[in-house]
Amino acid sequence: MENFELLMGGFATALTPMHITLMIVGVLLGLIVGVLPGLGAPNGVSLLIPLTFAMDPVSAIILLASMYWGALFGGSTTSILFNIPGEPSSVATTFDGYPMARSGQSTRALTLAFMSAGIGAFVGIVVITLLSSWAARFALRFGAAEYFAVYFLAFCAFIGMGSASPIKTAVSLSLGLLLSTVGMDTVTGSLRLTFGLDALLSGVSFLVVVIGLFGIGELLATVQDGLKFRGVASRIDPRDVFKTMLELPKYITTIIRSSAVGVWMGITPGGPTAASFMSYGLARQWSKPGAKFGTGRPEGIVAPETADHSAGTCAMLPMLALGVPSSATAAVMMGGLMIWGLTPGPMLFSTQPDFVWGLIASMYIANFVGVILVLLTVPFFAALLRIPFAIIGPMIVAICFVGAYTVANSTSDLWLVLIFGVVGFVFNKLEFPLAPLVLAMVLGSKAESSFHQSMIASDGSLGIFFSNYLVGTIMTIALALLIIPQTLKFIQYLKSHKSVDSAA
């Protein structure tokens, strides 16, 4: 009940004309960012952060979070109408969304996607509302060693549970950690790895890196195959919208299963992309017989969309309560929080209740606003993709570079964006995951200082990480996540090898 009162207080903060305007602006910006290739949620949020420096943190986070929800909706729109996923997490939506739209049911496909996304997000926010105080209270028992263990757990979970190759994930993580050590050391105050370059004195900003990796890198990936937008008519027929809404209860089991997957993958660092694929796979396995998946089956839209949005919202829980983001966008937002002078983590709940509960309340409203706005504006946003790429492409590029400049008013950051743009392109082609790199950059200095503090407390003995049940358990889970999936894969490999041998 205590949470309920706090939530009501949050609604009082969120339901001001100013904040509602910010939500609408945020959702609309997010839709643009989600629809346009090369601009995704992580770098959309990165571009917006420098503009929020002057705002108060509650307004700023409401704007950024609303943009995230808008980007999630926008990504599904292009998946369905153009067969181009605007966001990595909406790839699974193309499988059945585009075929359904092509068969002349684009309104039905879009409505299914937006409604299930809205429901998924709602489930995610309810989970946050119920769990956040408890999670924060639990985290108050954490000392430096426990924090390091949690960061370590996050890194290991990426390696063990991520969809990319574990070795390549390890490469991305360590590259991110190394980049985070450039510049002033937060513990000892000494300058590190600047190699005499003035530009590196203040470190490598993760915002600049995100803009390069996700913005320029993704654009280069888009142009390499040439752009062919074979769009489907995007007019929305209100009668079809209502008909489709009445259809939704039929998919209740799919919705429940998919939101459970989404909630789980959102809280653990699986992230929305993995959640949407997993949920699609499960829906295909468990579905009743009927039309084949991949030909425009409704469950094939409902499942990934529900999971995508519930994971996207749930990713905010570990970020707020523990200071460990579980998706690239949440990592960027957490970086923003630190720039505004807030410390994400359990103390946030006691020192800044307005901020936390204002944000949670705004998530209810913004997602509701999002569903309505997206239904109203889909034809307009779909038209954006009909602008020739020779015009919209350079505009996106210019916005990315301008955004990177505003981070620190430094022209050397423009070169960094260019370098990381090429890095992002190559990493994309070679299937190195980008999210772990961003996460490592944001968490790097925190992981290092908690490691440092634990080492001081223990006089340099690593035993401190197994000195009590709490930290020991977290460390054990982390190591298990690191080792068990690899061992299983190895055993499987040996088995398949043996059977081949015996067959021969």
Place this chain on the structure above:
Amino acid sequence: MRIKRLHVELATAVTLAAVGALGATGALELGVSWSDSGPMPGYFPFYVGIILIIAAFASATQAIFRMRMGSEEMRETFLEPEQTQRVLSFLLPMVVFVVVTVFLGTYIGTALYLFYVAWRNGGYKPWIAILIGIAFSIALYFVFEKAFQVPLHKGPIEEMLGIY
């Protein structure tokens, strides 16, 4: 010669290992051992650099291993000539855009960049392309300098025009 995916995998791994080595040697100068107050400043970057080197080599080994196992993916051409041309026709104007922006300022750079791409890649008439570039620069000015009061990078020409 066609550049196969394997070649790029190996080149990337070597580059990443070099970055790791650069980090580790840079950290050596700061001291990587223990002092009275715990690990020295170079401790963390040093070991992260070492891990990066190991991971990069593991990634290279994996790529070679998969090639040996007959993986088709590794034999694929990294970029077809047509793709290379598309990427370069997008990337090169972008590089020039950055150079121009650094020396002449954001607004001039942006207007020229949009003009060039719309004209050369988009096949627009030059005067329409110029209008697109100028209109977008003006829009940037109003959004950033006026609405959000965030100053963008300016060069000599902007100064001449009295834009601050």
